[in-house]
Amino acid sequence: MSESASVDNFPKPTSITGGCLCGSIRYQVDFPKDHDFLKASGSCQCTQCRRNTGALIFVAHTAPLNGFKYLTSTETLKKYYATPGIQRAFCTNCGSFLYWRDESSDGIDIAVGCVDPEFLSEFGFALANSSGHNVWCENEIKGVTDHFLNKERGIKWSQNSGSAKM
Ligand SMILES: [Zn+2]
Ligand SMILES: [Zn+2]
Structure with missing residues (x-):
């Protein structure tokens, strides 16, 4: 493990x-x-x-599903399944992509871009440090998204699993 991967003082x-x-x-x-x-x-x-997010990189933070709750009605929430069992949730009024969720797991992958700005400015590193799993990196766009991840941290998977590729 690299030194920066153990840094936990944020x-x-x-x-x-x-x-x-x-x-x-x-x-x-x-x-x-x-x-x-x-x-x-x-x-x-x-x-x-x-395609779902309109962004070249979907930055996600996995939270436990039992810690997630809605504060409003979910009348405009729709779940789209590009793959069976995988929820892609968005607002049918404004189009915001909110989360990705594997229904067989007990987690929910929050779209970090929809976290309220005050939390992003204070806790942005905690939420989006990319030290965990970074997948489908074989789709990296040279000179654009291949520089996004700090190579000292995290794991780059060429697809969604298999051998790590740095
Ligand atoms: Zn909305
Ligand atoms: Zn994906």
Whole structure:
């Protein structure tokens, strides 16, 4: 393990809020005391996530599902399945992509871009340090997204599993 991967002296939130662009859907995430902010922070560059988010890199933070709750109604929430069993949730009013979730897991991959700005400015590193799993890196765009991840941290997978590729 590299030295920076063990660095753990950054501000960590106990709870965050976020929501979609139009405000119809608001949520809160409470993190357990032992939440690993390094391991839970990752990204995906697969074509599904790119098309879904409109961003070249989907920056995700995996939270325990039992710490996630809605603060509003979910009337405008829709789940799209590009792959069976994998939820891609978005607001049908404004289009914000909120999370990715494997229904067989007990986690939820929050789209970090929809976390409220005050939490991003205070806890951005905790939420988006990319020290966890960074997948589908074979889709990296030279000179653009291949410089995004700190090569001293995290694991780059060429696809969603298999051999690590740095
Ligand atoms: Zn919305
Ligand atoms: Zn993806």
